[in-house]
Amino acid sequence: MSEEIEWWEYDDAAEMAAAVAGDVAFIIESAIEARGAAVIALAGGNTPIPIYEKLASAKLNWKRVTIIPTDERIVALGDPLSNVTAVAKFFLPKGARVIPIVPNALADYKAAGRSADALMQDLHWPLDLCLLGVGNDGHTASIFPGPDLEEALTSPNGRRALGVMPEPMPTDAPVPRVTLSLAAITTARALMIAATGKEKRSVIELAIKQGNASAYPIGRALAGTELPVDIHWAPA
Numbered sequence: 001m002s003e004e005i006e007w008w009e010y011d012d013a014a015e016m017a018a019a020v021a022g023d024v025a026f027i028i029e030s031a032i033e034a035r036g037a038a039v040i041a042l043a044g045g046n047t048p049i050p051i052y053e054k055l056a057s058a059k060l061n062w063k064r065v066t067i068i069p070t071d072e073r074i075v076a077l078g079d080p081l082s083n084v085t086a087v088a089k090f091f092l093p094k095g096a097r098v099i100p101i102v103p104n105a106l107a108d109y110k111a112a113g114r115s116a117d118a119l120m121q122d123l124h125w126p127l128d129l130c131l132l133g134v135g136n137d138g139h140t141a142s143i144f145p146g147p148d149l150e151e152a153l154t155s156p157n158g159r160r161a162l163g164v165m166p167e168p169m170p171t172d173a174p175v176p177r178v179t180l181s182l183a184a185i186t187t188a189r190a191l192m193i194a195a196t197g198k199e200k201r202s203v204i205e206l207a208i209k210q211g212n213a214s215a216y217p218i219g220r221a222l223a224g225t226e227l228p229v230d231i232h233w234a235p236a
């Protein structure tokens with residue numbers, strides 16, 4: 001269980017974006033200083049977009065930064081649902097290496113997961129940062145309830161990614177996914193959550209109370225890390 005969970009509350013999403021972008025920039029700089037490069041995973045979805053906008057204006061040695069999405073919807077690159085496409089828009093022009101974890105929208109989601117996992121073996125682990133989003137149903141990255149939940153939660157450390165068929169399908173993006181495993185998330189050197197709205201806040205609070213017994217994937221992520229975790233929150 002994370003020893004220290006700290007909530008950071010903001011007046012609005014813009015204020016949150018500026019603060020989180022500042023923290024992420026600091027982590028990237030420190031990693032470059034310590035190891036010559038930074039490898040980070042960034043959440044998909046809509047909430048972090050203003051954060052990425054701010055972060056992209058930071059003066060960093062972007063050529064030394066590798067970015068992967070924490071999870072990807074299995075759609076073609078360039079599709080409006082593609083998480084890496086949204087992230088790449090901000091950071092490719094800066095010179096960062098943005099890696100599509102699902103370069104080809106394979107029909108077999110498990111094969112897509114295996115291919116993402118193979119691709120990730122070439123990266124430097126652990127991640128310097130994993131920035132997580134949360135769904136109103138308590139999912140994080142693409143660790144969703146369904147037939148692959150147990151595998152996502154319990155796969156061993158060396159398994160970085162897997163395919164997931166959410167059940168029920170999330171209505172905003174009803175497609176199978178590839179996600180970082182819980183092990184890949186919780187072994188990151190820094191873990192951060194960015195969420196907005198009362199509903200997500202209540203889910204996270206309940207998940208923290210439930211700890212390792214939580215049915216919410218975000219609860220399992222918080223229970224599975226030893227790191228201090230910052231939860232950044234703003235009203236919707």
Ligand SMILES: O=C(O)[C@H](O)[C@@H](O)[C@H](O)[C@H](O)COP(=O)(O)O
Binds near residue numbers: 048083134139
């Ligand atoms: O691909 C995805 O769906 C995301 O990576 C997912 O884990 C996201 O963080 C939450 O669903 C919150 O999404 P919103 O920020 O859009 O509410």
